[in-house]
Amino acid sequence: MKDTNFLKENNARHMWHPMAHPADSLNNPPDIIVEGDGVEITDVDGKRTVDAVGGLWNVNLGYSCQPVKDAIAAQLNRLPYYSTFRGTSNDAVIELSFMLKEFFAADGLTRAFYTSGGSDSVEVALRLARQYHKVRGEGSRVKYLSLKKGYHGTHTLGASVNGNSNFRTQYEPLMPGCFHIPAPYPYRNPFDETDPERLAQLCLSALEDEIAFQGAETIAAFIMEPVLGAGGVIPPHPSFMPAMREICDRHGILLIADEVITAFGRTGDWTGSRHWGVQPDLMCTAKAITNGYFPFGAVMVSERLVETFEADKTGKAAIASGYTYSGHPVGAAAAIACLTETERLQVKDNARDRGAQLFAGLEALKAKYDVVGDVRGGHGLMCALELVSDRATKKPIDKETIGRVHRETYEAGTMVRVSGPNIILSPPLVLSEAHVQTILHSLDAGLSAA
Structure with a gap:
C-alpha cells in the first residue's frame, strides 16, 4: 500500500466517484478504507468502525470469509477465465447452476443466466420478458411498469424503470414505454394515506388503472423490489405483492422480482419474495451471491418461461444477450463457496x-x-431513518445537517450510508448483538449533533 500522505494527496483527484458530484468529492474527500475484517472496516488513519453499510448491501458474510477467498485463489490457479458463450462452459458454473436451482426451488426458479452484476441482471430480465412474449406470438407486449421510489440499476433500460428522479433526470430522455405507479410508502404518498393496508389497495388500483389505460396487450412486465431498498427501505403491506402477482397473471403480464439486494438472507428469509408467498417469473440477483468479493450476478428463470423458451422451434428463443464475463469461472467458484457458507451459517436467521x-x-x-x-425496517437487516427538519410538515432535513449526522456517527464508531434525507443501514448478516449496540450508540451520538 502507498504511504498515507500519497493516498490523501491524490484522494478523488484522478477519479470520479459513483453517485457523487465531482466537486463534492474534491471539497470533501471520501473516507479511505484500507482494511476489512469481520463486520468492521479500518480507514487510512487506523480508525476502526462497524460497517453498517455492508459494503453496498452485499458483504453478507463479512470481510474475512476464508472459504470464499480460498475458492477464488484456487480457481485463479486452475482456470482464471473461459467464455460461456455457445459451445463452451466450465465446471464451476455447471456446479453453481445446480446449486442455484436447488436454492431457488421454493421460488419456482429453475434456470440461471449469468451477468456481471445487478444492473446487468435487470437489463437481461427486462429483455427476456419482451422476448418471452415474442416467442409466444405476442410481440405487442413491449412496455414496462414499475414503482416510484424503486431502484433498478444504472443501465439505460434499468434507469428507465427506476422510480427516483435522482437517477433519471440527468440522462433523459430515457427509454420510451416505461410507466410508474405510486409506491406503498405510508410516510409520503400522493393519497395522503398513512394506513399501510389501505395504501396498498390504492396503489393496486392505480396499477389496474394504468394497465387499462396502456392496454394489457402492450405490457411485457412489472418489475419491483420485494422491499424497496435504495429508495429508502420501504416494505410494502403483506397484501401488496400477492395482489400484484394476481393482477399480473390476470392480464398476462410477467412479474420480475428485483432481488439484487434482498436475495440470500438479507430480509430474514432466503428471498424477499418468500416473505409475501410470491413466485416471480424472473428474479434479478447479484451482490451477496459472491459476498462482494467478485463482480457476478444471475437472472433466475421460472419453469413457465423455461418451457416456452426450450420448446421453441422458430429460433426466436435464441438469447442474443450476454457479457464477456457471464459465468466467469472465478465468480462461479466464489458463488459456490459463498452459497455454501450462507446456508451453513443460516444467516437469514x-x-x-x-x-x-x-x-x-x-x-x-x-x-x-x-x-x-x-423509522422503516422490520424485515431482517434492512432499516432506515428518514430525517426531517420539522415533523409536522415532514420537511426533509438539509444536506449540511445530515452530513454532520453522518460524520458524527462515523466518529462514534459506525459507517452508515446517507441517501437523500435517509440514513440507510444494511450491515453484514453475521454481526453480533454487541455490534448492533455499537450501531445504535453511534447513531445516538450522530443524531445529537442535529
Missing part, C-alpha cells in the same frame, strides 16, 4: 433476530429525537 433488535433500537431513537421523522 441471524438477519431476522439482529434486524429485530436494530429496528427496536431505532424506534427508541425516534422517540428521543424529533429530527427522526420515520
